[in-house]
Amino acid sequence: MAMNWKSCLTFVVSFLLFKVSHFAEFATTVPSETQLAIQGQNTVLDCSFPVDKQWDRTCCQIEWKLDKEVVHSFYYGQDHLNDQSSRYVNRTSLYHSDIEKGNASLRLEHTTVGDEGNYICTVHTEMGPKRKSVYLKLAAFYSEPRLKFSTSACGVELLLTTKGYPRPSVQWLTVSGEDVTNDTVTHLSQDAQGLYTVSSTVTLQGAVNKTLMFVLKNKDLGQEIRRNITLLSGNCVEVSPGVCQEIWWLVITILAVMLKYCSCI
Structure with a gap:
Protein backbone atom coordinates (compact mmCIF):
# COMPACT_ATOMS: atom_id res chain seq x y z
CA MET A 1 0.00 0.00 0.00
CA ALA A 2 2.85 2.36 0.87
CA MET A 3 4.35 1.77 -2.52
CA ASN A 4 1.02 2.63 -4.16
CA TRP A 5 0.87 5.96 -2.31
CA LYS A 6 4.42 6.72 -3.30
CA SER A 7 3.71 5.86 -6.91
CA CYS A 8 0.60 8.00 -6.89
CA LEU A 9 2.45 10.92 -5.33
CA THR A 10 5.25 10.59 -7.86
CA PHE A 11 2.72 10.62 -10.69
CA VAL A 12 0.94 13.71 -9.35
CA VAL A 13 4.20 15.61 -8.87
CA SER A 14 5.40 14.62 -12.34
CA PHE A 15 2.11 15.70 -13.88
CA LEU A 16 2.17 19.07 -12.12
CA LEU A 17 5.78 19.67 -13.12
CA PHE A 18 4.88 18.84 -16.71
CA LYS A 19 1.96 21.26 -16.70
CA VAL A 20 4.00 24.04 -15.06
CA SER A 21 6.86 23.48 -17.50
CA HIS A 22 4.48 23.39 -20.46
CA PHE A 23 2.70 26.55 -19.28
CA ALA A 24 6.01 28.36 -18.85
CA GLU A 25 6.96 27.56 -22.43
CA PHE A 26 3.72 28.96 -23.82
CA ALA A 27 4.05 32.62 -24.79
CA THR A 28 3.11 34.92 -27.64
CA THR A 29 5.95 36.34 -29.72
CA VAL A 30 5.98 39.70 -31.52
CA LEU A 45 1.45 43.08 -37.35
CA ASP A 46 3.26 39.82 -36.59
CA CYS A 47 2.28 37.66 -33.62
CA SER A 48 2.88 33.94 -33.10
CA PHE A 49 2.44 31.28 -30.42
CA PRO A 50 3.56 27.64 -29.96
CA VAL A 51 1.25 24.75 -30.83
CA ASP A 52 1.49 20.99 -30.30
CA LYS A 53 -0.34 17.88 -31.52
CA GLN A 54 -3.02 18.26 -28.84
CA TRP A 55 -3.80 21.88 -29.81
CA ASP A 56 -7.52 22.50 -30.35
CA ARG A 57 -8.53 25.33 -32.70
CA THR A 58 -11.93 25.73 -31.04
CA CYS A 59 -10.27 26.39 -27.67
CA CYS A 60 -8.03 29.14 -29.03
CA GLN A 61 -8.94 32.80 -28.61
CA ILE A 62 -7.07 35.61 -30.37
CA GLU A 63 -7.68 39.26 -29.66
CA TRP A 64 -5.99 42.40 -30.95
CA LYS A 65 -6.47 45.74 -29.22
CA LEU A 66 -5.18 49.28 -29.64
CA ASP A 67 -5.13 50.52 -26.07
CA LYS A 68 -8.77 49.76 -25.07
CA GLU A 69 -10.17 49.61 -28.61
CA VAL A 70 -11.04 46.16 -29.93
CA VAL A 71 -9.35 45.77 -33.30
CA HIS A 72 -10.12 42.10 -34.04
CA SER A 73 -11.46 39.06 -32.12
CA PHE A 74 -11.37 35.35 -32.95
CA TYR A 75 -12.77 32.47 -30.87
CA TYR A 76 -14.69 29.21 -31.26
CA GLY A 77 -12.90 28.77 -34.58
CA GLN A 78 -14.17 31.96 -36.25
CA ASP A 79 -14.11 35.77 -36.21
CA HIS A 80 -16.39 37.60 -33.78
CA LEU A 81 -16.46 41.30 -34.63
CA ASN A 82 -19.51 42.62 -32.78
CA ASP A 83 -17.30 44.51 -30.34
CA GLN A 84 -14.86 45.72 -32.99
CA SER A 85 -14.17 49.47 -33.05
CA SER A 86 -16.10 51.09 -35.90
CA ARG A 87 -13.00 52.56 -37.52
CA TYR A 88 -11.57 49.07 -38.11
CA VAL A 89 -14.65 47.62 -39.81
CA ASN A 90 -13.75 45.78 -43.05
CA ARG A 91 -10.09 46.61 -42.56
CA THR A 92 -8.76 43.71 -40.45
CA SER A 93 -8.24 39.99 -40.91
CA LEU A 94 -6.29 37.03 -39.53
CA TYR A 95 -4.56 34.27 -41.48
CA HIS A 96 -7.14 31.60 -40.66
CA SER A 97 -5.38 28.77 -42.49
CA ASP A 98 -2.20 29.43 -40.50
CA ILE A 99 -3.68 29.78 -37.00
CA GLU A 100 -3.20 26.04 -36.40
CA LYS A 101 0.51 26.67 -37.13
CA GLY A 102 0.67 29.31 -34.41
CA ASN A 103 0.14 32.38 -36.58
CA ALA A 104 -1.93 35.08 -34.86
CA SER A 105 -0.73 37.94 -37.09
CA LEU A 106 -3.10 40.79 -37.92
CA ARG A 107 -3.49 42.22 -41.43
CA LEU A 108 -4.54 45.88 -41.39
CA GLU A 109 -5.68 47.48 -44.64
CA HIS A 110 -5.67 51.10 -45.82
CA THR A 111 -3.63 52.38 -42.89
CA THR A 112 -4.06 55.93 -41.65
CA VAL A 113 -2.13 58.13 -39.25
CA GLY A 114 -4.88 57.41 -36.70
CA ASP A 115 -3.82 53.75 -36.65
CA GLU A 116 -0.52 54.64 -35.01
CA GLY A 117 -0.10 53.28 -31.50
CA ASN A 118 0.61 50.33 -29.21
CA TYR A 119 -1.17 47.13 -30.32
CA ILE A 120 -1.67 44.22 -27.91
CA CYS A 121 -1.87 40.65 -29.21
CA THR A 122 -3.53 38.25 -26.74
CA VAL A 123 -3.66 34.49 -27.35
CA HIS A 124 -5.75 32.44 -24.92
CA THR A 125 -5.55 28.62 -24.90
CA GLU A 126 -6.26 25.91 -22.33
CA MET A 127 -2.98 26.97 -20.72
CA GLY A 128 -4.26 30.49 -20.10
CA PRO A 129 -3.84 33.90 -21.77
CA LYS A 130 -0.54 35.33 -22.97
CA ARG A 131 -0.14 38.81 -24.42
CA LYS A 132 2.55 40.93 -26.02
CA SER A 133 2.51 44.45 -27.44
CA VAL A 134 3.99 45.87 -30.63
CA TYR A 135 4.14 49.55 -31.62
CA LEU A 136 2.92 50.58 -35.06
CA LYS A 137 4.34 53.79 -36.49
CA LEU A 138 2.84 55.48 -39.55
CA ALA A 139 4.58 57.55 -42.20
CA ALA A 140 3.61 59.26 -45.46
CA PHE A 141 5.93 60.45 -48.22
CA TYR A 142 6.05 64.24 -48.56
CA SER A 143 4.55 65.52 -51.79
CA GLU A 144 6.38 67.53 -54.44
CA PRO A 145 6.75 71.06 -52.97
CA TRP A 172 17.30 76.61 -46.24
CA LEU A 173 20.91 76.74 -47.43
CA THR A 174 23.00 79.02 -49.62
CA VAL A 175 25.12 77.69 -52.47
CA SER A 176 28.14 77.75 -50.18
CA GLY A 177 26.28 75.58 -47.65
CA GLU A 178 25.52 78.34 -45.13
CA ASP A 179 22.39 77.57 -43.11
CA VAL A 180 19.97 80.52 -43.37
CA THR A 181 16.95 78.70 -41.90
CA ASN A 182 16.73 81.21 -39.06
CA ASP A 183 16.06 83.92 -41.64
CA THR A 184 12.99 82.07 -42.93
CA VAL A 185 9.57 81.29 -41.46
CA THR A 186 8.16 77.73 -41.42
CA HIS A 187 4.69 76.79 -40.19
CA LEU A 188 3.36 73.25 -39.63
CA SER A 189 -0.29 72.31 -39.27
CA GLN A 190 -2.18 69.01 -39.24
CA ASP A 191 -5.27 68.22 -41.28
CA ALA A 192 -8.21 65.99 -40.34
CA GLN A 193 -6.21 62.89 -41.35
CA GLY A 194 -3.27 63.90 -39.16
CA LEU A 195 -0.95 64.72 -42.08
CA TYR A 196 1.38 67.68 -41.71
CA THR A 197 1.19 70.62 -44.09
CA VAL A 198 4.53 72.42 -44.21
CA SER A 199 4.57 76.07 -45.31
CA SER A 200 8.04 77.60 -45.53
CA THR A 201 8.58 81.24 -46.52
CA VAL A 202 11.73 83.16 -47.44
CA THR A 203 11.74 86.90 -48.13
CA LEU A 204 14.51 88.68 -50.05
CA GLN A 205 14.76 92.44 -50.35
CA GLY A 206 16.31 94.73 -52.93
CA ALA A 207 18.18 93.67 -56.05
CA VAL A 208 19.07 90.02 -55.71
CA ASN A 209 21.13 87.49 -57.61
CA LYS A 210 21.01 84.52 -55.31
CA THR A 211 20.49 80.75 -55.26
CA LEU A 212 18.95 79.09 -52.22
CA MET A 213 18.42 75.39 -51.53
CA PHE A 214 15.27 74.09 -49.84
CA VAL A 215 15.88 70.80 -47.99
CA LEU A 216 13.18 68.63 -46.42
CA LYS A 217 13.90 65.30 -44.70
CA ASN A 218 11.47 62.60 -43.64
CA LYS A 219 13.79 60.39 -41.60
CA ASP A 220 11.30 57.58 -40.99
CA LEU A 221 11.06 56.85 -44.72
CA GLY A 222 14.58 57.93 -45.66
CA GLN A 223 13.05 60.59 -47.91
CA GLU A 224 14.99 63.72 -48.79
CA ILE A 225 13.76 66.49 -51.08
CA ARG A 226 16.18 69.16 -52.33
CA ARG A 227 15.24 72.09 -54.55
CA ASN A 228 17.56 74.81 -55.83
CA ILE A 229 15.80 78.14 -56.36
CA THR A 230 17.69 80.89 -58.22
CA LEU A 231 16.44 84.48 -58.05
CA LEU A 232 17.66 87.09 -60.54
CA SER A 233 16.56 90.71 -60.46
CA GLY A 234 16.56 92.54 -63.78
CA ASN A 235 15.97 96.06 -65.04
CA CYS A 236 13.55 98.45 -63.43
CA VAL A 237 10.39 99.02 -65.46
CA GLU A 238 7.96 101.90 -65.07
CA VAL A 239 4.60 100.62 -63.84
CA SER A 240 3.15 104.12 -63.37
CA PRO A 241 4.52 107.63 -63.86
CA GLY A 242 7.58 107.98 -61.66
CA VAL A 243 7.20 104.50 -60.15
CA CYS A 244 9.57 101.71 -61.11
CA GLN A 245 9.36 98.01 -60.25
CA GLU A 246 12.08 95.42 -60.46
CA ILE A 247 11.70 92.56 -62.94
CA TRP A 248 12.41 89.16 -61.41
CA TRP A 249 13.34 85.87 -62.97
CA LEU A 250 12.91 82.63 -61.11
CA VAL A 251 14.70 79.39 -61.87
CA ILE A 252 13.90 76.18 -59.99
CA THR A 253 16.39 73.36 -60.25
CA ILE A 254 15.49 69.85 -59.13
CA LEU A 255 18.64 68.50 -57.55
CA ALA A 256 17.47 65.22 -56.08
CA VAL A 257 14.58 63.28 -54.68
CA MET A 258 15.75 60.21 -52.77
CA LEU A 259 13.22 57.61 -51.66
CA LYS A 260 15.10 54.94 -49.74
CA TYR A 261 12.10 53.03 -48.45
CA CYS A 262 9.75 50.83 -50.43
CA SER A 263 6.96 48.61 -49.19
CA CYS A 264 4.80 46.36 -51.33
CA ILE A 265 2.85 44.49 -48.65
Whole structure:
Protein backbone atom coordinates (compact mmCIF):
# COMPACT_ATOMS: atom_id res chain seq x y z
CA MET A 1 0.00 0.00 0.00
CA ALA A 2 2.85 2.36 0.87
CA MET A 3 4.35 1.77 -2.52
CA ASN A 4 1.02 2.63 -4.16
CA TRP A 5 0.87 5.96 -2.31
CA LYS A 6 4.42 6.72 -3.30
CA SER A 7 3.71 5.86 -6.91
CA CYS A 8 0.60 8.00 -6.89
CA LEU A 9 2.45 10.92 -5.33
CA THR A 10 5.25 10.59 -7.86
CA PHE A 11 2.72 10.62 -10.69
CA VAL A 12 0.94 13.71 -9.35
CA VAL A 13 4.20 15.61 -8.87
CA SER A 14 5.40 14.62 -12.34
CA PHE A 15 2.11 15.70 -13.88
CA LEU A 16 2.17 19.07 -12.12
CA LEU A 17 5.78 19.67 -13.12
CA PHE A 18 4.88 18.84 -16.71
CA LYS A 19 1.96 21.26 -16.70
CA VAL A 20 4.00 24.04 -15.06
CA SER A 21 6.86 23.48 -17.50
CA HIS A 22 4.48 23.39 -20.46
CA PHE A 23 2.70 26.55 -19.28
CA ALA A 24 6.01 28.36 -18.85
CA GLU A 25 6.96 27.56 -22.43
CA PHE A 26 3.72 28.96 -23.82
CA ALA A 27 4.05 32.62 -24.79
CA THR A 28 3.11 34.92 -27.64
CA THR A 29 5.95 36.34 -29.72
CA VAL A 30 5.98 39.70 -31.52
CA PRO A 31 8.79 41.73 -33.14
CA SER A 32 10.86 43.66 -30.64
CA GLU A 33 11.30 46.65 -32.94
CA THR A 34 8.71 49.27 -33.88
CA GLN A 35 6.70 48.35 -36.99
CA LEU A 36 6.50 50.94 -39.79
CA ALA A 37 3.54 51.34 -42.15
CA ILE A 38 2.94 53.75 -45.01
CA GLN A 39 -0.24 55.82 -45.10
CA GLY A 40 -2.85 54.22 -47.37
CA GLN A 41 -1.07 50.89 -47.74
CA ASN A 42 -1.66 47.53 -46.05
CA THR A 43 0.50 46.25 -43.23
CA VAL A 44 0.90 43.11 -41.12
CA LEU A 45 1.45 43.08 -37.35
CA ASP A 46 3.26 39.82 -36.59
CA CYS A 47 2.28 37.66 -33.62
CA SER A 48 2.88 33.94 -33.10
CA PHE A 49 2.44 31.28 -30.42
CA PRO A 50 3.56 27.64 -29.96
CA VAL A 51 1.25 24.75 -30.83
CA ASP A 52 1.49 20.99 -30.30
CA LYS A 53 -0.34 17.88 -31.52
CA GLN A 54 -3.02 18.26 -28.84
CA TRP A 55 -3.80 21.88 -29.81
CA ASP A 56 -7.52 22.50 -30.35
CA ARG A 57 -8.53 25.33 -32.70
CA THR A 58 -11.93 25.73 -31.04
CA CYS A 59 -10.27 26.39 -27.67
CA CYS A 60 -8.03 29.14 -29.03
CA GLN A 61 -8.94 32.80 -28.61
CA ILE A 62 -7.07 35.61 -30.37
CA GLU A 63 -7.68 39.26 -29.66
CA TRP A 64 -5.99 42.40 -30.95
CA LYS A 65 -6.47 45.74 -29.22
CA LEU A 66 -5.18 49.28 -29.64
CA ASP A 67 -5.13 50.52 -26.07
CA LYS A 68 -8.77 49.76 -25.07
CA GLU A 69 -10.17 49.61 -28.61
CA VAL A 70 -11.04 46.16 -29.93
CA VAL A 71 -9.35 45.77 -33.30
CA HIS A 72 -10.12 42.10 -34.04
CA SER A 73 -11.46 39.06 -32.12
CA PHE A 74 -11.37 35.35 -32.95
CA TYR A 75 -12.77 32.47 -30.87
CA TYR A 76 -14.69 29.21 -31.26
CA GLY A 77 -12.90 28.77 -34.58
CA GLN A 78 -14.17 31.96 -36.25
CA ASP A 79 -14.11 35.77 -36.21
CA HIS A 80 -16.39 37.60 -33.78
CA LEU A 81 -16.46 41.30 -34.63
CA ASN A 82 -19.51 42.62 -32.78
CA ASP A 83 -17.30 44.51 -30.34
CA GLN A 84 -14.86 45.72 -32.99
CA SER A 85 -14.17 49.47 -33.05
CA SER A 86 -16.10 51.09 -35.90
CA ARG A 87 -13.00 52.56 -37.52
CA TYR A 88 -11.57 49.07 -38.11
CA VAL A 89 -14.65 47.62 -39.81
CA ASN A 90 -13.75 45.78 -43.05
CA ARG A 91 -10.09 46.61 -42.56
CA THR A 92 -8.76 43.71 -40.45
CA SER A 93 -8.24 39.99 -40.91
CA LEU A 94 -6.29 37.03 -39.53
CA TYR A 95 -4.56 34.27 -41.48
CA HIS A 96 -7.14 31.60 -40.66
CA SER A 97 -5.38 28.77 -42.49
CA ASP A 98 -2.20 29.43 -40.50
CA ILE A 99 -3.68 29.78 -37.00
CA GLU A 100 -3.20 26.04 -36.40
CA LYS A 101 0.51 26.67 -37.13
CA GLY A 102 0.67 29.31 -34.41
CA ASN A 103 0.14 32.38 -36.58
CA ALA A 104 -1.93 35.08 -34.86
CA SER A 105 -0.73 37.94 -37.09
CA LEU A 106 -3.10 40.79 -37.92
CA ARG A 107 -3.49 42.22 -41.43
CA LEU A 108 -4.54 45.88 -41.39
CA GLU A 109 -5.68 47.48 -44.64
CA HIS A 110 -5.67 51.10 -45.82
CA THR A 111 -3.63 52.38 -42.89
CA THR A 112 -4.06 55.93 -41.65
CA VAL A 113 -2.13 58.13 -39.25
CA GLY A 114 -4.88 57.41 -36.70
CA ASP A 115 -3.82 53.75 -36.65
CA GLU A 116 -0.52 54.64 -35.01
CA GLY A 117 -0.10 53.28 -31.50
CA ASN A 118 0.61 50.33 -29.21
CA TYR A 119 -1.17 47.13 -30.32
CA ILE A 120 -1.67 44.22 -27.91
CA CYS A 121 -1.87 40.65 -29.21
CA THR A 122 -3.53 38.25 -26.74
CA VAL A 123 -3.66 34.49 -27.35
CA HIS A 124 -5.75 32.44 -24.92
CA THR A 125 -5.55 28.62 -24.90
CA GLU A 126 -6.26 25.91 -22.33
CA MET A 127 -2.98 26.97 -20.72
CA GLY A 128 -4.26 30.49 -20.10
CA PRO A 129 -3.84 33.90 -21.77
CA LYS A 130 -0.54 35.33 -22.97
CA ARG A 131 -0.14 38.81 -24.42
CA LYS A 132 2.55 40.93 -26.02
CA SER A 133 2.51 44.45 -27.44
CA VAL A 134 3.99 45.87 -30.63
CA TYR A 135 4.14 49.55 -31.62
CA LEU A 136 2.92 50.58 -35.06
CA LYS A 137 4.34 53.79 -36.49
CA LEU A 138 2.84 55.48 -39.55
CA ALA A 139 4.58 57.55 -42.20
CA ALA A 140 3.61 59.26 -45.46
CA PHE A 141 5.93 60.45 -48.22
CA TYR A 142 6.05 64.24 -48.56
CA SER A 143 4.55 65.52 -51.79
CA GLU A 144 6.38 67.53 -54.44
CA PRO A 145 6.75 71.06 -52.97
CA ARG A 146 4.49 73.69 -54.53
CA LEU A 147 5.91 77.16 -55.05
CA LYS A 148 4.08 80.46 -54.69
CA PHE A 149 6.04 83.47 -55.92
CA SER A 150 5.11 87.08 -55.19
CA THR A 151 6.93 90.38 -55.71
CA SER A 152 6.62 93.91 -54.44
CA ALA A 153 8.54 97.15 -54.76
CA CYS A 154 10.59 96.01 -51.78
CA GLY A 155 11.60 92.56 -52.94
CA VAL A 156 10.36 89.04 -53.47
CA GLU A 157 8.69 86.37 -51.30
CA LEU A 158 8.84 82.62 -51.88
CA LEU A 159 6.42 80.17 -50.27
CA LEU A 160 6.96 76.41 -50.56
CA THR A 161 4.26 74.02 -49.34
CA THR A 162 4.20 70.22 -49.07
CA LYS A 163 2.30 67.55 -47.13
CA GLY A 164 3.32 64.27 -45.44
CA TYR A 165 3.98 62.54 -42.10
CA PRO A 166 5.58 62.57 -39.55
CA ARG A 167 6.94 66.02 -38.68
CA PRO A 168 9.93 66.66 -40.99
CA SER A 169 13.10 68.71 -40.68
CA VAL A 170 13.31 71.77 -42.96
CA GLN A 171 16.40 73.75 -43.95
CA TRP A 172 17.30 76.61 -46.24
CA LEU A 173 20.91 76.74 -47.43
CA THR A 174 23.00 79.02 -49.62
CA VAL A 175 25.12 77.69 -52.47
CA SER A 176 28.14 77.75 -50.18
CA GLY A 177 26.28 75.58 -47.65
CA GLU A 178 25.52 78.34 -45.13
CA ASP A 179 22.39 77.57 -43.11
CA VAL A 180 19.97 80.52 -43.37
CA THR A 181 16.95 78.70 -41.90
CA ASN A 182 16.73 81.21 -39.06
CA ASP A 183 16.06 83.92 -41.64
CA THR A 184 12.99 82.07 -42.93
CA VAL A 185 9.57 81.29 -41.46
CA THR A 186 8.16 77.73 -41.42
CA HIS A 187 4.69 76.79 -40.19
CA LEU A 188 3.36 73.25 -39.63
CA SER A 189 -0.29 72.31 -39.27
CA GLN A 190 -2.18 69.01 -39.24
CA ASP A 191 -5.27 68.22 -41.28
CA ALA A 192 -8.21 65.99 -40.34
CA GLN A 193 -6.21 62.89 -41.35
CA GLY A 194 -3.27 63.90 -39.16
CA LEU A 195 -0.95 64.72 -42.08
CA TYR A 196 1.38 67.68 -41.71
CA THR A 197 1.19 70.62 -44.09
CA VAL A 198 4.53 72.42 -44.21
CA SER A 199 4.57 76.07 -45.31
CA SER A 200 8.04 77.60 -45.53
CA THR A 201 8.58 81.24 -46.52
CA VAL A 202 11.73 83.16 -47.44
CA THR A 203 11.74 86.90 -48.13
CA LEU A 204 14.51 88.68 -50.05
CA GLN A 205 14.76 92.44 -50.35
CA GLY A 206 16.31 94.73 -52.93
CA ALA A 207 18.18 93.67 -56.05
CA VAL A 208 19.07 90.02 -55.71
CA ASN A 209 21.13 87.49 -57.61
CA LYS A 210 21.01 84.52 -55.31
CA THR A 211 20.49 80.75 -55.26
CA LEU A 212 18.95 79.09 -52.22
CA MET A 213 18.42 75.39 -51.53
CA PHE A 214 15.27 74.09 -49.84
CA VAL A 215 15.88 70.80 -47.99
CA LEU A 216 13.18 68.63 -46.42
CA LYS A 217 13.90 65.30 -44.70
CA ASN A 218 11.47 62.60 -43.64
CA LYS A 219 13.79 60.39 -41.60
CA ASP A 220 11.30 57.58 -40.99
CA LEU A 221 11.06 56.85 -44.72
CA GLY A 222 14.58 57.93 -45.66
CA GLN A 223 13.05 60.59 -47.91
CA GLU A 224 14.99 63.72 -48.79
CA ILE A 225 13.76 66.49 -51.08
CA ARG A 226 16.18 69.16 -52.33
CA ARG A 227 15.24 72.09 -54.55
CA ASN A 228 17.56 74.81 -55.83
CA ILE A 229 15.80 78.14 -56.36
CA THR A 230 17.69 80.89 -58.22
CA LEU A 231 16.44 84.48 -58.05
CA LEU A 232 17.66 87.09 -60.54
CA SER A 233 16.56 90.71 -60.46
CA GLY A 234 16.56 92.54 -63.78
CA ASN A 235 15.97 96.06 -65.04
CA CYS A 236 13.55 98.45 -63.43
CA VAL A 237 10.39 99.02 -65.46
CA GLU A 238 7.96 101.90 -65.07
CA VAL A 239 4.60 100.62 -63.84
CA SER A 240 3.15 104.12 -63.37
CA PRO A 241 4.52 107.63 -63.86
CA GLY A 242 7.58 107.98 -61.66
CA VAL A 243 7.20 104.50 -60.15
CA CYS A 244 9.57 101.71 -61.11
CA GLN A 245 9.36 98.01 -60.25
CA GLU A 246 12.08 95.42 -60.46
CA ILE A 247 11.70 92.56 -62.94
CA TRP A 248 12.41 89.16 -61.41
CA TRP A 249 13.34 85.87 -62.97
CA LEU A 250 12.91 82.63 -61.11
CA VAL A 251 14.70 79.39 -61.87
CA ILE A 252 13.90 76.18 -59.99
CA THR A 253 16.39 73.36 -60.25
CA ILE A 254 15.49 69.85 -59.13
CA LEU A 255 18.64 68.50 -57.55
CA ALA A 256 17.47 65.22 -56.08
CA VAL A 257 14.58 63.28 -54.68
CA MET A 258 15.75 60.21 -52.77
CA LEU A 259 13.22 57.61 -51.66
CA LYS A 260 15.10 54.94 -49.74
CA TYR A 261 12.10 53.03 -48.45
CA CYS A 262 9.75 50.83 -50.43
CA SER A 263 6.96 48.61 -49.19
CA CYS A 264 4.80 46.36 -51.33
CA ILE A 265 2.85 44.49 -48.65
